[in-house]
Amino acid sequence: MNVSVVLFTADLRLTDHPPLRAALDAADAVVPLFVRDRAIEAAGFAAPNRRAFLDGCLADLDAGLRERGGHLVVRSGDLVQEVCRVVTETDAEEVHMAAGHSRFAARREERLRSALEAVGRRLCVHDAVTVAVPPGMVTPASSDHFAVFTPYYRHWARTPLRPVVRAPGRVVVPEGAGGERVPAHGDHVGVSPALPPGGESQARKQVTAYWRRGLDGYETTHDDLAADATSRLSAHLHFGTVSPVELVHRARRHGGAGAEAFVRQLAWRDFHHQVLAARPETAHADYRTQHDHWRTERTAGADIDAWREGRTGYPVIDAAMRQLRHEGWMHNRARLLVASFLTKTLYVDWRIGAAHFLYWLVDGDVANNQLNWQWMAGTGTDTRPNRVLNPVTQSKKYDPDGTYVRRWVPELAGLAPRLVHEPWKLPAADRADLDYPDPIVSLSTGLDRFRRARGKEA
CATH class of the missing domain: 1.10.579.10 (DNA Cyclobutane Dipyrimidine Photolyase, subunit A, domain 3)
Structure with missing residues (x-):
């Protein structure tokens, strides 16, 4: 049996998931894999709210895969080591994943590619999964990235987007692809009392509801603090339970000033990703220093x-x-x-x-x-x-x-x-x-x- 692995990271969905579609097209069976990366915890990014939301996303992803005959494989540890173990256990030939845009993601991808090539396996990285327009796709003539949003947006808005990929009807997972128990929402200390539920199912409900009640008025109400008239999709975009490509396509089909203003906010998100990809040090250092002597x-x-x-x-x-x-x-x-x-x-x-x-x-x-x-x-x-x-x-x-x-x-x-x-x-x-x-x-x-x-x- 020909096997591929699809490594989920910040793309915890089944609809419009190019790495999953490519893995299914390339093999008879697929291992849907998520690794709880110890490096993320060590860096302090596994805060209680995101851990709790993540558990909901993983549970929902697993449920969606089970509806299609498969299941999610969850491992914990060093991401590169765990992926290589799964590849060895299932004799997989390829690993498919979404491109990341931070320095951490770039180094992780480099390590994984080297480790897989050392054992004769291939890493396939897919763009436009966590963003609508990938970093580097639109650049000014004199630089590797846009430093001002308005000219970036003009180019971004003219860039053709890839088509939306349908969710698979069936997912076959090979025997021997075992992992940890997929978490339920669980108990997490220090979580916000009104933390929303995570997962693609919830994300799609929110999109449908917002398109009906809020999108048309977004341009005039998005700054109204009391109205609470924004989409509240930011957490779902962060975890990838909704696709930015799909949102842009849907908003443009819907049309109108509200939809246009909403798309502009998605472009702001891509703008920041292209700045970070070009200048990864801006995660902790000034992009343009003002020589401040900040209070601490x-x-x-x-x-x-x-x-x-x-x-x-x-x-x-x-x-x-x-x-x-x-x-x-x-x-x-x-x-x-x-x-x-x-x-x-x-x-x-x-x-x-x-x-x-x-x-x-x-x-x-x-x-x-x-x-x-x-x-x-x-x-x-x-x-x-x-x-x-x-x-x-x-x-x-x-x-x-x-x-x-x-x-x-x-x-x-x-x-x-x-x-x-x-x-x-x-x-x-x-x-x-x-x-x-x-x-x-x-x-x-x-x-x-x-x-x-x-x-x-x-």
């Missing part, structure tokens, strides 16, 4: 703790940080606000914020998390590196009635809309009745400190 845990520990705990005294900032802990997710507009507040109002190193997000966010990945933080800190690809988002002005604009603030900061639930964004303006007697802190810094003080640090004194 040692010099700004109390401010950082207040930010993490949602006790800064700025209601929209605190609401967002509490949402993050409760759901493992945060509204995109809120992400911009809390990042601006930490890096520019508090003048704290963006890496501290990025690490906190990576711990709590289910959708936290290196490309989008780190580069979005750099964008807001002014050390990344933003062409206006010194922009500062005023949390009061932004809160009044994107949560005018204070609904979002009241949802997450119940201490302020009884305040009128004109006061909920600035509770420090209450009369002293009313202010004393609130169990809510005063602002940890005035916005003018924070702005002056940031301007001086960047050499932009007024």
Whole structure:
């Protein structure tokens, strides 16, 4: 029997999965394999929320394979060693997997290719599985990547996408392809109380529901904090339970301003992946340094703790940080606000914020998390590196009635809309009745400190 292995990584689905289709076309039987890579745990990326969500994704993937006559093989350990063991046990000739775009993924692929070639086996890596347009497919004439989004998007939007691949009807798994028990959702310590379920089944339900109720209005509602009108597909995109290629095709068929704005956000995701692929050091180093002398845990520990705990005294900032802990997710507009507040109002190193997000966010990945933080800190690809988002002005604009603030900061639930964004303006007697802190810094003080640090004194 001719056998191939399909190695699942950040592509935990059956629909529109080119590596799986290629493996099925090349062999009589396929080993659907997922390896719990100890290197990911050692690097600190296996945070509780993502581990719990991952378990749901694996259970759902296994269920889908069993409906088709197969099952998922789960192993734990060094990824290269475990793949080679499976290849030996099943006498597989090829291993198929999706391309990754981080330095870690590139090194993993290189190690795996060398190990397989040493035993006369072949590694087949497939592009456009975890992104719609792979890094390197569109480049400017003078560089290996685009550093500004708008020209990138013009080229990205004109790039033909591969067709969507149907889910297989049947999957035959060879005997001898054994592994660990596929996890159920299980118990994980430190998981957000409102963590959503993972898996392709859930992802497809969300896509269908959003296409019916939310996509048409996306352009006008995606910044509305209280409306919660975004798709909430970011975690599914991160784990690959939904295909970005399929989403772009479907949105374009749907048409309209909302669908176009939604596709633009998928392009932003690809943009960050192509920056990271070209400049892998940006996972931890400034893309464009401003020569900052950031405040750190040692010099700004109390401010950082207040930010993490949602006790800064700025209601929209605190609401967002509490949402993050409760759901493992945060509204995109809120992400911009809390990042601006930490890096520019508090003048704290963006890496501290990025690490906190990576711990709590289910959708936290290196490309989008780190580069979005750099964008807001002014050390990344933003062409206006010194922009500062005023949390009061932004809160009044994107949560005018204070609904979002009241949802997450119940201490302020009884305040009128004109006061909920600035509770420090209450009369002293009313202010004393609130169990809510005063602002940890005035916005003018924070702005002056940031301007001086960047050499932009007024």
